[in-house]
Amino acid sequence: MHTDSGFLTILQDDEGVGGLEVMNKSGDFVPVDPWPGTLLVNLGDMATVRLKPLFLGIFLGVWSNGRFCNVKHRVQCKDANTRVSIASFLLGPEEILEPLPELVDDDHPRVFVPTTYEDYRKLRFSTKLHAGEALALLHTPSS
Numbered sequence: 374m375h376t377d378s379g380f381l382t383i384l385q386d387d388e389g390v391g392g393l394e395v396m397n398k399s400g401d402f403v404p405v406d407p408w409p410g411t412l413l414v415n416l417g418d419m420a421t422v423r424l425k426p427l428f429l430g431i432f433l434g435v436w437s438n439g440r441f442c443n444v445k446h447r448v449q450c451k452d453a454n455t456r457v458s459i460a461s462f463l464l465g466p467e468e469i470l471e472p473l474p475e476l477v478d479d480d481h482p483r484v485f486v487p488t489t490y491e492d493y494r495k496l497r498f499s500t501k502l503h504a505g506e507a508l509a510l511l512h513t514p515s516s
């Protein structure tokens with residue numbers, strides 16, 4: 374079980390062999406059955422960010438102050454068959470990520486200290502916290 378560390382993942386899953394499961398709000402894993410002709414998009418740890426359209430489909434990622442959620446997922450082997458999935462990871466920009474000013478106010482105080490994707494990736498790796506728990510280490514003292 375893990376979350377993806379980056380912003381967002383686009384998955385072309387095997388159209389014949391399932392196995393991907395995502396965790397719902399109750400903590401139960403629900404299967405994502407293969408859906409031919411579709412791509413699956415899930416949000417990673419950096420997707421506690423807001424994606425703000427810049428132009429022509431290019432997106433700028435900034436912290437959403439915790440308003441979007443990363444998704445825990447896993448792949449179960451349910452079929453003694455070869456399974457092919459192609460994942461494209463949109464990781465994170467090199468710059469320091471800050472929340473949009475309009476997402477921070479008295480009712481929504483800043484949740485995370487500013488960080489870069491690379492620093493967060495190193496933190497996640499060194500702590501071996503692969504299911505989004507490392508985000509808690511970035512919480513501001515007041516959150």
Ligand SMILES: O=C(O)CCC(=O)C(=O)O
Binds near residue numbers: 377386446458460
């Ligand atoms: O193979 C899949 O369906 C998911 C792969 C995945 O979760 C990952 O590469 O991070």
Ligand SMILES: [Fe+2]
Binds near residue numbers: 446
């Ligand atoms: Fe994943």
